[in-house]
Amino acid sequence: MAPRDKRLSSTPLEILFFLNGWYYATYFLLELLIFLYKGLLLPYPTANLVLDVVMLLLYLGIEVIRLFFGTKGNLCQRKMPLGISVALTFPSAMMASYYLLLQTYVLRLEAIMNSILLFFCGSELLLEMLTLATFSSMDRI
């Protein structure tokens, strides 16, 4: 284990996880309302609407697991949870890209929100890689 006097956790990464958690909760609720709006006003085929909503629920699951393991790995200074969080960042970015580009109807508000989510994913990925490097180097010594 790491020596007692050394604190290796990354504070910027923890701040990003905290903000991302609250932001994603807001994003999820707003997306539900936006899908309601699109389903009522736009000529939305039912199959496309069901697909988009189901993928939103999957996105919620992926994001919750990613944030939990990231926070746990960072605070407990363990590499395995942080690695899982790094691996889950890619499907999360894929989901954000889908809602930004490949959705049936992309509103401008959705474009703005998904761009912010992609920014979160990129920043967290970079900081997680640095934190993993720090943990590995301290383990050897």
Add this chain to the structure above:
Amino acid sequence: MGSLSPLSFLWGLLLLQGVLRPLRGDPVFIPPFIRMSSPEVRASLVGGSEDVTVSLTPLQIKEGVLPVPTCGGLRNETGDWNLTVSPQANMLEVTVRWKRGLDWCSPDETASFSEAPCIVQTLLVSASHNASCLAHLLIQVEIYPNTSVTHNASENMTVIPNQVYQPLGPCPCDLTAKACDIRCCCDQDCQPELRELFERFCFSGVFGGYVSPPSHHRCAARTTHQTPDWFPFLCVQSPPSTSPFLGHFYHGAISPRHSPGFETHSHLDLRDFFADASYKQGDPIMTTNGYFTIPQASLAGQCLQDAPVAFLRNFHSVCTTDLEVQERDRLIPEDMRIRTTGGLVTPTVTYEEATDLDKLITSPDTILSAGSAPRNVTVEEHYVFRWQNNSISSLDITIIRAEINAHQRGTMTQRFTVKFLSPNSGGEKEFSGNPGYQLGKPVRALHTDGMNVTTLHLWQPAGRGLCTSAALRPVLFGEDASSGCLLEVGIKENCTQLRENVLQRLDLLIQATHVARRGNSDYGDLSDGWLEVIRVDAPDAGADLPLSSANGMCPEVPTHVTIRILTAEAGAVEGEAQREILAVETRFSTVTWQYQCGLTCEEDKADLLPLSASVKFINIPAQMPRPTRFQINFTEYDCTRNELCWPQLLYPLTQYYQGEPRPQCVAKGLMLLSLLMLAILLRHPWVGMCKAWSSASIQH
């Protein structure tokens, strides 16, 4: 008496044998000669018994002479042929088959060899019984390579896209190949400069190429009504290619759901209901009793008595009618009403009397006077329509009539003309097309002496066919024609007078020095596409010829004029080929003519000299030369002709590999790359680098 009955019995027996003998005929092949173009052929041997032997012999043809057919050829010499004999009821079925099959007869890569037959042979099938020949079957073999069998895959790969996302006709308003359709913005043949002219008037909706329903929820939608405040944030900004209604034609059952919601702004299209009698070009003109009909020439050349008149289509028709047939029950022109926008139009009718019936009526009898039983016939009818926008403002009818006898027999020539004038066409001269010539329009010409407007002419004789009474009709573009008339020659005329008279007649047809190249060349400007008429072999009127001959023969009399007009297609406007004239040549032909007397040469008699004129249009095709067979394409890097395709090995960086859609190739490549990166990171390569670095520093 007893001695006679055995003799009669013997005679009857002999007679019966004689009758029965012809019924047992020799065996024969049906058919006796076969031209073989497929690998298998069948024939029937009729009339043979069970012990007939059939054999096959390939014949060696020497210089086209068939050898004497011999029987009993050796079976070993059949070579590549297979002979099968199967007994049927009362006959034998003989089958000759090529042993090697179709693979032997495969065409080479060069196209020149595929035209030659690969098997040319002559086979002789013989039927024999006890070493005596009974029948022969001659088979001529000519088998060509079957290219449709060996070429399993076409070299021209037509990529048909997925119909759900890209219909095969993505541009429904693209109606003309290799030409820009006006107001069709999805037409790929339109140049950007040309598209700018009509970009604001594009066809909208599905038939304008927008297969997705138009949506006013898009950010780029140009809305005329007031948008709510939240529109900039909640407008749809995704491109139309992600529309769920792609392939609207393909699915068919999918229809947009326009459910009413709060603050929904939909366009209310105010449709203008125009009047029913609005005319477009080509529409039939309507009267209160139906179509407005005038006799017109059909495509087959005969006159249709009840052809509707089309709006803005001028025509000039000449119809020949039989005088014995009663005229049709036509409407009285005064009672006719033309239906148009804003009411009805009453035509103005003017009547004129025709003179000189000799020009109009061709009759086996003499033309009777109309004194005893008069009857009115219509000789000419001229209609002048004045139009404005989409309606007809007035109609002027001029009818030229004639009085003939009710019992007159023969045929009469009638003329009908229809002309459409607008207020803008005051004193302008008519075009024969804009800019190219239209078929059937007069060839435009002028004479430089005074710049007179004229055209080339042909005769239109009537009555007795004399030149003095023949009318002239213009040469129409694209229509080869020939006509003639008879010239009366007095016995006192000498040859010089005759030649001058004939030349004067022929020159009346070609009183032009220049011919317009295009249909809209300006008459006042000779440099605006006017071609000089080339006159060939205009003979002098008797300069080197004798005045008269002893026998009344006149050599070198020019009795025929040929007008040759070279035409070509000079481009296309909106897909319509524009034809123009390249050159015009007139040429005279001469004959030796002799005055023909009867038994005695009377002083007041006149002989007839036939004159003729012909027009021929010669089209010069504008075609690119076809590439010859000796041009070989470099196919080393052609992926469809080689088994190894080098660009495909760089998959997924290049797009040559088409086994999968390209997005899937990129996705799989990126997944592989991510797995590789993950594996590298999990091995902690930086630990080894640190050790190496620390060991290096220790050594120092």
